[in-house]
Amino acid sequence: MYNFDVEMPGSVADAVSAMGREEAQALGGGQTLIPTLKQRLASPSVLVSLSKISEMKGVCTGEDGALCIGGATVHAAVAKDGFAGLAGLASRIGDPAVRARGTIGGSLANNDPSACYPAAALGCGATIVTNSREIAADDYFQGMFDTALEEGEIITEVRFPVPEVSRYEKFVQPASRFALVGVFVARFSEGVRVAVTGASEDGVFRWAEAEAALSQAFSENAVDGLSVPADGMISDLHGSAAYRAHLVGVMTKRAVANAA
Template sequence: MYDFEFKKPGSIKAAVAMLESEDAQALGGGQTLIPTMKQRLASPAVLVSLAGIAKMQGVNVANGVMTIGGATTHADVAANAQAIPALVALAGHIGDPAVRNRGTIGGSLANNDPSADYPAAALALNATIVTDRRKIAADDFFDGMFGTALENGEIITAVRFPLPKAANYQKFLQPASRFALTGVFVADTKDGMRVAVTGASEEGVYRWTEAESALNDTPEASALDGLSVSPDGMIEDLHGTAAYRANLVGVLTKRAVTAL
């Protein structure tokens, strides 16, 4: 690792101020960033830990919306997000227990790893990403692999999930990293069925709109029978061919719908 200056502000305002300099970077739980820095693939001069900001912690439900602070760990989500059981299950299976005690929802969404779990949840649940300066609909937030709508120095302070009627996440493990080789989050929301897929597309997390239409017509797994998933544009790597991932998208979506 290259050396850097470590800062731990107590407020969002202070954090944003510290992040104004070009070579400063926000640090959530560090479960991706620290290993990346150890490989010398990232070299911020200043690391701004968000862990000391009390306002960014915790899970609250009010008026049919669950709000999760951006610095809330996966373990805390798994322990406190009972209003959306699918989210409890998702958070409880990210990485491993030690990772879940450090990694945060804001960090995961900001990184938008194409195989991460939270992006699928945010997209399927039609979440709103709240930052220090604005609110971004999940549909507008993700922008290809590792890309987001976030500006330099912008912090995810909270994520708001409208409570769905039902939801389920099916994760198929990449056996080495324990990220999702493919994961499908299906949610029955007030705006209809939403299906979000992670781990599969070269464009990162996406909504499978054909499946959503079919499910809006017939909310059963059999509605998906006629749909085919094209391997075009799917990730192909040593863990799975594009065709395999396309198959997983179909299989996991059906399983998620069945489990709703």
């Protein structure tokens, strides 16, 4: 790693001010960023650690019934306190040691095309709250590793509308254990949302056709005959575009079958 300064702010206000330093980079749990720094794929001059900001940690229920998760909350805490679909997702990210450090804000800010959390945020229609504004998940994800976040903006909270039932199913890439394809299905009184991660070259996306079908009838059979085009799907040695497109249907069915 190239060397850098480390700032350890104790409040969001101090973190925002530290992010004003030249070439500053926010550090969530570091489970992606630190390996990236070791490979010298990034060279910030200062890392602003968000791990000591207690106002950014924890899970609670907001006035509107939404589940509010602090941006610096680790996966292990969400696995314990999230609703069924979200807790299930968080409990299968990485391994126990990674879940003790990795954070929801870090995952969403990075927007890795194979990360799990983007599927939950988009699949639930969550709101990404930053130090300066609120961003709807539908506007937040803007392609592989790309988000609506501005320079220096920090995710302080993520608000999830709580679905009636939900489930995340992923087909893991056997070496990295990241999602080769992951699908989050959430049923709300106003309809069903389906979000797919791992598959597309544009990152997480909603599968509108399946949403319409599942909103009519929430059963595995509703997805029969539906398919996503292989065009634009990631193709690599772990799976072709056609294979990933096929897995989207399979994972969606499993998620519907196991929704709770």
